[in-house]
Amino acid sequence: MEQASSTEHLEFGEQVIRYLNxxxxxxxxxxxxxxxxxxxFKEMIDGERGIMLSTMIKIANFFGTKYYKLANPDLQFPLKKDLPGETEALVGTRKTDDKRKKYSDHGLIEALDELLSGSFLEEPRTSKQILTQLPEEVQIAINTxxxxxxxxxNREPRSLLVRKFRVKGSREYWYQLLDIVGNNDSNIFSN
Structure with a gap:
């Protein structure tokens, strides 16, 4: 399958973002x-990863158009009634009844920031272990x-405070406060 050039996939990614917005x-x-x-997907639309033609076609089909039309910034967006059924239903749901809560709506940000300011992450921990330290109402709100x-x-500003790594023999990522992690630990594979 043919892959788009870097300029093309950057432009296509920008168009996808316009459609999503x-x-x-x-x-x-x-x-x-x-x-x-x-x-x-995020890397692809941000231009950090190439876009295969087959993926362009899938994205365009999601919006009920052809990939070359979706990539043209001069063309108008399709009308909602012209979107495929599943896409149209999703748009209606998002505009009228978004049941997903933002991180700040259920206290996860605040609870996680409190843990980062304490001593719990002085030792390497997985996200599952961190979850157990959050208040029960936050755990319930995020469905554990x-x-x-x-x-x-993995996102700023928290990514600037912790180091993400793997420990030999573990398939999970581990996190530790950045100022605590030693640079010469032989059990750690930095990522």
Whole structure:
């Protein structure tokens, strides 16, 4: 399958972002719809990763258009009624009844920041271990999904406070306060 040039995939990524913003759809929803991992999808639309033609076609199909039309910034957006059924239903849901809470709505940011200011992360911890230290109401609000903690720790400003690494023999990422981590620990594979 043919891969687009770097300029083309940057422009295409910008167009995808315009479409997502116009229809008030999150990139996570689109990534799920085209069966692509959210991190890979985000890297792709941010221009950090190439876009395969087959992926361009899937994205365009999601919006009920052709990939070359979606890539043209001079063309108008399709009308909501012209979107494929699943996409149209998703747009309606997002605009009228967004049931997803932002991180700040359930106290995760505040609880995680409190842990970062304490001593719990002086020792290496996984996001699952960090989850156990959060207040019970926060754990319930985020459905005990440790990946939400991972997401916040991988983004600024928290990513500037912690080091993410793997420990020999473990498949999970571990986090530790950056000023505590030693640079010569032989059990750590930095990532």
């Amino acid at each position: 116009h229809f008030e759809i999150s990139y996570l929803d689109l990534a799920r719809a085209i069966k692509m991992g959210p991190n890979a 999904e440790a990946r939400r903690i991972t997401d916040l720790l």
